[in-house]
């Protein structure tokens with residue numbers, strides 16, 4: 001049996017084998033057989049050029065960009081040599097206009113999987129900065145934006161991200177809802193269009209249980225969006241997006257139930273960027 005969590009962040013800890021081992025111990029405690037680490041590139045100096053320059057992006061990109069990607073890759077390789085069932089990826093940000101640097105970094109390291117996520121919306125005016133909308137401390141920006149426009153913009157970007165062919169799966173496919181701002185409109189057309197784009201480019205859409213732990217209080221993607229993915233033939237997998245050891249594998253039983261309700265009977269795992277389907281259990 002394979003039961004994996006391919007979306008886990010070490011970044012709040014000290015980047016040591018000891019810290020990493022706590023995530024693996026939790027994975028084992030909740031019955032997982034594999035764990036995949038998926039750091040945010042904005043933490044690594046080598047990835048800084050994937051983001052807009054300082055004047056065009058919120059200041060915290062430069063504050064956060066302090067670690068070494070080489071060290072992260074070595075840490076996970078050391079864990080693997082120590083016999084731990086670990087895989088390595090990144091949760092890549094998709095910002096249109098910065099694909100070249102992303103492409104280069106994808107080719108430079110031995111990734112097991114690549115998550116494509118949209119966390120940034122372009123500036124609302126020419127002198128503005130990119131908005132990291134999933135950063136809860138930037139939620140006041142919602143009061144300045146039209147909610148439906150922001151959703152439309154977000155859904156265009158995830159479809160565009162999928163179409164690049166860079167990614168194995170789309171991260172938290174409707175994370176635009178994270179703060180709980182929702183348009184009054186029916187979203188089924190946006191869901192169907194995104195699902196069709198995912199299917200066309202062969203990417204999976206993860207079920208990400210972190211949504212249950214955020215202000216919105218709903219899994220990503222919303223069950224009706226997941227059903228649209230299923231109808232379009234988009235494979236899925238189940239991930240926690242844990243940032244602390246206790247959240248590894250969290251709420252996977254609930255997520256399995258939602259996957260079954262949507263009609264899934266198998267899920268994806270990844271090794272060396274190759275996808276294998278295993279029974280959903």
Ligand SMILES: [Zn+2]
Nearest residue numbers: 091117171172
């Ligand atoms: Zn994310």
Ligand SMILES: [Zn+2]
Nearest residue numbers: 007009091241
């Ligand atoms: Zn994440």
